[in-house]
Amino acid sequence: MALVIAFRASFLPGLMLGFASWLIGRAGVRPKLPRGYIFRSVFVVICIIEVTAASLGAFSYTTGRTVFPENLYRDLFHTV
Secondary structure, three states: OHHHHHHHHHHHHHHHHHHHHHHHHHOOOOOOOOHHHHHHHHHHHHHHHHHHHHHHHHHHHHHOOOOOOHHHOHHHHOOO
16 A cells, blocks of 8 residues: 555656646747657656755665754654
8 A cells, every 4th residue: 555655646746747848848949859758857857856865765774864954753752
């Protein structure tokens, strides 16, 4: 169930935003970028995001501290 929720929370909004970006990108009069350039750029951004997320996770795991101030993690400290 957590996998389904995570998939819906990340994939579906990304798909909608990506489709909107594609429409906007194709609507102008500027020259279109080659697909290979776009795919390489997206791959580089994904790699940067993954390395950053892994580094921050390793930092939190090894130090036992949160990355951001603890008041941003309300669900960890307040029960419903």
